[in-house]
Structure formats: C-alpha cells, structure tokens
Amino acid sequence: MEPENKISPEMAVAEADVRSEESGEVVRGTSLWRDAWRRLLKNKLAVFGLVVVAIVTIASIIGPTVIKSAFGFTPDYIPTNDVRLIRSFPPFTGPNGEFSWAHPMGTDNAGRDQLARVLQGGQISLFVGIISTLVSLIIGVSYGAIAGYVGGRVDNVMMRVVDVLYSLPYVIVVIVLLSMFRSQTPRGQLTLLFIALGSVSWLTMARIVRGQVLSLKNQEFVLAARATGVSGPRIVFRHIVPNTLGPVIVYATLTIPQIMLTEAFLSFLGFGVQAPLASWGSLAADGVQNIAIFPWQLIFPGVTMALTLFSLNFLGDGLRDALDPQMRTT
Amino acid sequence: MFRFIIRRLLITIPTILVVISITWVLIKLAPGNFYSGEKRLPAAIEKSIREKYGLDKPWYQQYGKTMWNIVRHLDFGTSLRFEGQSVNTIIRRSLPVSAAIGILAYLLALIVGVTIGSIAALKQNSRWDYTSMALAMLGISVPNFVLGPILVLIFSLSLYWLPPSRWGGFPSRNLILPVLTLSAIYMAYIARLTRAGMLEVLRSDYIRTARAKGLSEKDVLIKHALRGGLMPVISYTGPALAFLLTGTVVVERIFALPGLGNYFIQASLNRDEPLIIGIVAFISITLLFMNLLVDIAYAYLDPRVRYH
Numbered sequence: 242m243e244p245e246n247k248i249s250p251e252m253a254v255a256e257a258d259v260r261s262e263e264s265g266e267v268v269r270g271t272s273l274w275r276d277a278w279r280r281l282l283k284n285k286l287a288v289f290g291l292v293v294v295a296i297v298t299i300a301s302i303i304g305p306t307v308i309k310s311a312f313g314f315t316p317d318y319i320p321t322n323d324v325r326l327i328r329s330f331p332p333f334t335g336p337n338g339e340f341s342w343a344h345p346m347g348t349d350n351a352g353r354d355q356l357a358r359v360l361q362g363g364q365i366s367l368f369v370g371i372i373s374t375l376v377s378l379i380i381g382v383s384y385g386a387i388a389g390y391v392g393g394r395v396d397n398v399m400m401r402v403v404d405v406l407y408s409l410p411y412v413i414v415v416i417v418l419l420s421m422f423r424s425q426t427p428r429g430q431l432t433l434l435f436i437a438l439g440s441v442s443w444l445t446m447a448r449i450v451r452g453q454v455l456s457l458k459n460q461e462f463v464l465a466a467r468a469t470g471v472s473g474p475r476i477v478f479r480h481i482v483p484n485t486l487g488p489v490i491v492y493a494t495l496t497i498p499q500i501m502l503t504e505a506f507l508s509f510l511g512f513g514v515q516a517p518l519a520s521w522g523s524l525a526a527d528g529v530q531n532i533a534i535f536p537w538q539l540i541f542p543g544v545t546m547a548l549t550l551f552s553l554n555f556l557g558d559g560l561r562d563a564l565d566p567q568m569r570t571t
Numbered sequence: 572m573f574r575f576i577i578r579r580l581l582i583t584i585p586t587i588l589v590v591i592s593i594t595w596v597l598i599k600l601a602p603g604n605f606y607s608g609e610k611r612l613p614a615a616i617e618k619s620i621r622e623k624y625g626l627d628k629p630w631y632q633q634y635g636k637t638m639w640n641i642v643r644h645l646d647f648g649t650s651l652r653f654e655g656q657s658v659n660t661i662i663r664r665s666l667p668v669s670a671a672i673g674i675l676a677y678l679l680a681l682i683v684g685v686t687i688g689s690i691a692a693l694k695q696n697s698r699w700d701y702t703s704m705a706l707a708m709l710g711i712s713v714p715n716f717v718l719g720p721i722l723v724l725i726f727s728l729s730l731y732w733l734p735p736s737r738w739g740g741f742p743s744r745n746l747i748l749p750v751l752t753l754s755a756i757y758m759a760y761i762a763r764l765t766r767a768g769m770l771e772v773l774r775s776d777y778i779r780t781a782r783a784k785g786l787s788e789k790d791v792l793i794k795h796a797l798r799g800g801l802m803p804v805i806s807y808t809g810p811a812l813a814f815l816l817t818g819t820v821v822v823e824r825i826f827a828l829p830g831l832g833n834y835f836i837q838a839s840l841n842r843d844e845p846l847i848i849g850i851v852a853f854i855s856i857t858l859l860f861m862n863l864l865v866d867i868a869y870a871y872l873d874p875r876v877r878y879h
C-alpha cells in the first residue's frame with residue numbers, strides 16, 4: 242500500500258467539514274456531553290429530579306438568610322418571651338391559634354421555626370452527602386484504577402479484598418466507630434461522619450472503575466502514551482481515569498442519596514450529627530418523640546428528605562440512561 | 572463445588588476474626604471506657620470490678636483471652652451493663668425477635684416485589700410499568716424511620732386498627748407494622764431487579780426456543796423466564812441481608828422491640844464492650860454464611876455459573 246493513499250483521521254474530518262460547507266449546511270459535531278444533556282432533557286422524570294434537587298439545594302443555602310430578613314428569626318431562635326408549656330404550633334398558625342404566614346411548617350418543641358430548621362438541616366444533609374461521596378470517589382477511583390491497570394496477581398488480591406468487604410455489616414462497624422470516638426464538638430463529629438461514610442461506600446465505585454480501566458488499558462492511546470515514555474501513574478490518572486468519567490459521574494450521583502440515607506439513619510439513632518447542628522435525620526428523630534401530638538415535627542423533615550432522595554435517584558437513573566445507554570439495567 | 576465451598580470457608584473464617592479484631596481495636600483505641608460514665612465509682616470498687624473482668628491486664632492478654640474464648644468456646648463473656656447475663660444468653664433471647672421480623676419482611680418483599688416486577692416487565696412501557704416503577708422509586712427513597720412512624724400515625728393513632736409498638740409474641744398483630752416498615756425498601760429493590768432481569772431474559776434465545784417448541788405462555792413465563800429473571804434478585808440477597816440487619820436496628824428502635832438491633836444500639840451507647848463484640852461477631856457470622864449459601868444457590872439455579 243502506498244503511503245499517499247493513507248488518510249489520517251484529522252484529514253478525513255477536515256475533508257468532511259469542507260464537504261458540508263460546500264453543500265451549505267452547518268454541521269456541528271455533537272460531543273458526548275452535549276448529546277447526553279439532550280437525552281437527559283428528554284427524560285421527564287430526570288428533569289423533574291433535576292429541578293427539585295436544584296430547588297432544595299438553593300432553598301437550603303439561601304433559605305435561612307431569607308427567613309431571617311423576612312421574619313427576623315434564625316433557625317435557632319427560641320421565643321424567650323413565650324412562657325407557655327406548649328410552644329409547638331401546627332403549620333400556618335401563630336402563637337394564639339390564628340392564621341399566620343410566619344411558620345409554614347409549624348414550630349418545634351422549643352418554639353423554633355420548622356421551615357428554617359428543615360432548610361438548615363438540608364444544608365447539613367446535602368453537605369454530608371456530597372463530601373462523603375467525594376471521599377468515596379477518591380478512594381474508589383484510585384483503588385479501582387490501580388487494580389485494573391496493574392492487573393495480574395495484585396488485581397486479584399485487591400478485588401478479593403473488595404469482595405470480602407462487601408459482605409461485611411459495615412453500618413454496624415460504622416456505628417461502633419461513631420459511638421466509640423464520639424467527638425466533643427459537633428464539627429468534629431461531622432468530620433468523623435464524612436470519613437466513616439466515605440470509607441465504607443467506595444466498593445462499588447472501585448469495581449466499576451476497574452472494569453472500565455480493564456477495557457481501556459489495551460487501547461491504542463494508552464500504548465501511544467507508553468511508547469512516548471509516560472510514567473505508569475501518569476497514564477492511569479491523566480489518560481485512563483478521565484475516560485471513565487461517564488460511569489463515575491452516574492454512580493456518584495446514585496451514591497449521594499445512599500449516603501444521605503445512611504447519614505439520616507445514623508443521626509436518627511443518635512450517632513450522627515450532634516446538636517446544635519441538625520440534619521434531616523436528627524430532626525426526624527426529634528419529631529418521632531412527639532408523633533402522637535405534634536405529627537408535623539416528623540412529617541416535614543421526613544417528607545422533604547424523601548422528596549429529595551426520590552429526585553436524586555431519578556436524576557441518577559436519568560443520567561445513566563443519558564450517558565451510557567448500554568448500562569440501562571435497573 | 573465441594574472445593575469451592577471449602578475455599579470460601581477458608582476465607583470466611585479469617586474474615587470473621589478480622590471483623591472481631593477491628594471492633595476490639597476500635598473499642599480499645601477509643602478514649603474512655605464503660606466506667607467513665609456520669610456515675611463515678613469509688614476507686615477501690617472500680618479496681619475490683621476491673622480485676623473481675625480482666626480489664627487490669629495488659630492489652631495483648633485481654634485480646635488473647637477474648638479471641639481464645641470466642642474461637643474455642645464461642646463464648647463472648649458477660650455483659651457489663653446487664654449484670655450477670657452472658658452475651659450468649661442475650662443474643663439467644665433477642666435473636667428470635669429480629670429473625671421473626673427480618674424473615675417475614677424478606678418473604679413479603681420477595682412475593683410482592685417479584686409479582687410487581689414481573690408484571691412491569693411483561694407490560695413494559697405501559698401505565699402499569701410506569702406506576703409500579705415510580706412506586707418502587709418512592710419505596711427506595713422514603714427512609715424507614717419516616718415510613719414507620721407515619722404508618723403508626725395512620726393505623727394506630729388515627730384508625731386504632733393495630734398496636735403501635737411492643738413485642739407481642741410470634742404470631743401477633745404487633746408484627747404487622749414493623750414487618751411492613753422493614754420490607755418496603757426491599758420490595759422496591761426486588762421489583763426493580765426482577766423487572767430488569769425479566770426484560771433481559773424475555774429477549775433471550777432460550778425463551779424464543781421455548782416458545783418455538785410450542786410451550787404454553789404460562790409455562791414459558793413461570794418455568795423458563797422467571798428462573799432466569801430472578802438471578803439478579805438472588806445475587807441481591809447478600810447485600811439485602813446486610814441491609815435487613817441495619818433496617819431491623821431502626822425498626823426495633825421505632826417499635827420498641829427487644830431484638831438484636833435494639834440491644835446493639837444500647838450496648839454501643841453504654842460502651843458495653845463484650846456485648847458489642849458479641850453482636851458484631853454474631854451478625855458477621857450470619858451474614859458471611861448467608862452469602863455462602865446464596866453463592867451455592869446461584870450455582871444450582873444458573874447452569875452457566877460454574878465454580879472451580
């Protein structure tokens with residue numbers, strides 16, 4: 242074969258562009274991401290999820306400030322001039338039983354505004370979900386990428402370790418960890434929570450990344466990188482890992498609600514977030530005490546949380562369908 | 572197959588010992604101990620109690636004794652909090668409670684989940700499919716500690732149909748609400764898994780062959796499709812059991828049931844070290860053996876799977 246007949250990919254693309262220019266059409270190549278975004282927007286449930294998650298996130302971030310400027314109370318404001326025994330009022334009710342806009346979700350036992358508390362709890366819940374997912378992302382991606390790239394016996398041992406860890410009652414171990422090392426400060430306990438939750442939820446991520454790396458590492462661009470003398474770690478983290486981004490993003494989106502659920506579960510049992518900080522789980526735990534008399538104390542944090550998790554799950558499913566149509570399983 | 576079981580057992584037993592050791596190390600590394608609570612004991616009394624439980628010995632002797640008793644006699648010692656009761660007695664007493672709600676919840680989830688999932692798969696993209704999958708997503712998203720109290724609010728505190736809490740013996744109306752609360756999430760997961768598995772199987776060649784042979788649709792679905800379609804559900808059983816165990820912790824807490832989970836939470840809050848180690852070990856053992864059983868069942872049901 243003569244060298245002149247070979248057309249490099251760049252040339253072929255250039256030629257195609259010229260051709261489309263000749264025919265007068267504007268042809269724009271679609272990137273993977275733009276294509277995925279378009280497919281995501283077609284999925285009504287995913288869009289619903291996206292919108293709800295956006296609303297809840299924004300409301301959690303700016304809500305407490307807005308309430309403070311509108312009504313003048315912070316999430317931890319306790320009406321000290323109210324000396325009555327019962328300070329928990331139903332939604333849209335003022336201190337004397339009249340209709341009022343001040344507390345759309347009612348008030349809790351101490352007379353604090355529930356809406357402000359739920360929004361502040363949302364900050365903590367979302368924060369824990371995102372940070373712990375990042376922790377699990379870092380561990381899982383590194384572990385999976387190394388196992389997949391090195392391969393052979395190392396891979397075998399590393400994946401066997403994952404198999405063993407999979408079958409452990411990790412939430413039980415986390416409870417032991419959190420209760421034994423109970424921090425004196427709420428901030429310390431929160432940090433402990435990130436570490437504990439992140440370090441037990443990387444297993445699936447490691448498996449997914451390993452599988453991706455196994456199929457990528459024998460491709461030509463890796464060979465090319467190796468031929469030009471790129472070092473092993475650099476090949477893994479600069480050339481291979483960026484190519485696994487699609488499944489990683491999808492799985493990370495699905496990890497956030499799982500971690501938020503685990504956090505809520507731990508806070509509900511009293512091992513997670515400590516007062517004065519509150520998350521949806523600890524608010525629900527407080528509400529359960531009074532379920533018979535003041536049901537709104539449980540229902541509002543609980544329903545807000547369920548709605549957020551519901552939306553995050555739909556968003557994750559939608560992203561999976563959009564980014565990787567092959568992966569459609571459950 | 573036999574070699575596979577032996578090899579898995581060879582991994583399982585060290586794993587259990589590692590879990591027990593991790594728990595032991597976590598407990599010993601943590602600051603404070605059982606006696607550093609609010610009620611301080613006089614020094615002399617604390618000293619004699621520590622001697623009685625062997626807590627005055629160096630750490631390696633304590634570790635060695637704990638592990639030896641567990642390995643040799645499956646003896647986890649005496650609870651510090653519940654004086655005079657051995658950990659084994661407490662586990663034996665609380666296990667039936669947890670097992671009853673756990674097994675009932677799993678069976679309920681299996682029956683309802685498989686039915687809903689199969690219907691959704693057979694009528695893919697129909698209204699049935701969308702409704703049941705949205706409901707399943709709801710089931711996954713509503714935390715059981717929210718669902719449980721809401722069910723109590725509706726069925727006990729408003730309608731007065733069912734008792735709101737407490738243990739009432741094995742077949743009793745007290746079981747209904749805890750079992751429903753616990754099974755909701757697995758029902759949802761199993762429905763989703765069954766649907767996915769069935770969708771894949773219904774397109775496969777062996778189903779076409781079965782239809783081509785002239786089998787009735789009922790036989791094709793029940794004898795051929797369901798067996799293949801349930802494989803994801805069976806492989807989910809392992810993680811489901813882990814979930815189930817953590818789920819029982821919350822459900823026992825909400826409904827004030829004297830089960831393993833409730834004792835575990837109390838033990839963790841009180842730093843009742845032998846009881847913590849005993850329950851963690853018991854749960855790990857159960858979980859790992861269940862996983863082994865699941866793998867064996869998998870090999871029997873799916874002729875493509877061969878262990879060597």
